[in-house]
Amino acid sequence: MLTLRYKADTSIPVEIEGLTPTATRNLSLAEIQRFELFHGNRKLPLAEFFDVSGDPSDARLELEGNLAGVHWIGAQMSEGEIHVRGDAGRHVGSEMTGGAIHVHGNASDWVGGEMYGGLIHVHGSAGHLIGSAYRGSTTGMTGGAILIDGSAGNEVGLTLRRGLVAIGGACGDFVGANMIAGTVLVFGACGNRPAASMRRGTVALLGQNPPSVLVTFKKSCVYQPTFLRLIFRRLESLGFAVPAEYYAASYGVYHGDHVAIGRGEILIRETGAAPQVN
Numbered sequence: 001m002l003t004l005r006y007k008a009d010t011s012i013p014v015e016i017e018g019l020t021p022t023a024t025r026n027l028s029l030a031e032i033q034r035f036e037l038f039h040g041n042r043k044l045p046l047a048e049f050f051d052v053s054g055d056p057s058d059a060r061l062e063l064e065g066n067l068a069g070v071h072w073i074g075a076q077m078s079e080g081e082i083h084v085r086g087d088a089g090r091h092v093g094s095e096m097t098g099g100a101i102h103v104h105g106n107a108s109d110w111v112g113g114e115m116y117g118g119l120i121h122v123h124g125s126a127g128h129l130i131g132s133a134y135r136g137s138t139t140g141m142t143g144g145a146i147l148i149d150g151s152a153g154n155e156v157g158l159t160l161r162r163g164l165v166a167i168g169g170a171c172g173d174f175v176g177a178n179m180i181a182g183t184v185l186v187f188g189a190c191g192n193r194p195a196a197s198m199r200r201g202t203v204a205l206l207g208q209n210p211p212s213v214l215v216t217f218k219k220s221c222v223y224q225p226t227f228l229r230l231i232f233r234r235l236e237s238l239g240f241a242v243p244a245e246y247y248a249a250s251y252g253v254y255h256g257d258h259v260a261i262g263r264g265e266i267l268i269r270e271t272g273a274a275p276q277v278n
Contacts, residue, residue: 002032002056006065006086008049012040013089017072019046021059021080021099032056059099063088068108074101077118090127093120096144109153110134115163117143121239125150128172131165131184132158141165141182147240154191157184160201166235176203179264183231187242198257198264204228206246210268217256217266224250228267 015038024032033047059080071089074082078097087105093112100119109127112120113134126148132155133140140159151169160182173191176184179198188207195203232242254266
């Protein structure tokens with residue numbers, strides 16, 4: 001296991017794009033210390049910011065310290081594991097294709113931006129645009145799973161194409177906006193306009209007080225979907241807690257968004273508080 005202990009004291013962003021288990025597994029510690037990072041617009045050796053120890057050959061990377069100002073952790077990684085023992089900055093796991101990232105703290109915006117595969121598990125809260133497309137792009141996340149134990153911000157799953165996103169707490173506005181396909185689950189409160197302009201896919205709103213549903217969604221039925229129970233089991237196998245009552249609950253189904261193709265669905269857990277339609 002390779003351990004990098006963050007030691008810098010700077011307000012300037014530090015970008016470690018390219019520092020992945022694949023990139024380091026055949027390097028010596030001296031070579032890893034010379035690995036170039038961006039500090040603002042300057043390239044500097046990794047040893048300026050991290051103490052380096054351990055053995056990288058097992059493709060497991062441990063990052064320790066307050067890394068809230070360190071961005072692009074695990075970007076484009078394809079194998080192995082990264083564990084962040086503290087908070088992380090923006091773009092965790094951006095465009096990753098495989099492997100697993102665990103953030104044992106909070107993360108900032110763009111977790112899993114345009115992710116292709118693998119697993120990201122944030123054991124705290126995260127920012128905006130989780131699993132989303134970057135501005136100007138037509139496709140967001142296309143595979144893999146993103147699990148956020150705490151809350152998240154706006155535009156979770158923007159233009160999601162495939163994959164699974166689960167938010168254990170609350171999230172902000174426009175969850176699942178412009179979704180093409182895939183699945184987003186929100187276990188806490190949700191902001192305004194969920195699934196606006198979605199074409200296909202599933203947005204499941206599981207909290208106590210469901211938000212208003214746009215008038216371009218039409219309720220079709222109430223049932224107990226088998227596929228949702230299978231997703232819950234998968235989440236639990238990945239270490240994401242699902243309360244037992246969710247398995248036996250009934251869910252209202254709203255099809256839409258009929259301003260788009262209209263083949264998506266919003267699932268709302270029946271709790272006695274019916275969602276408004278506006």
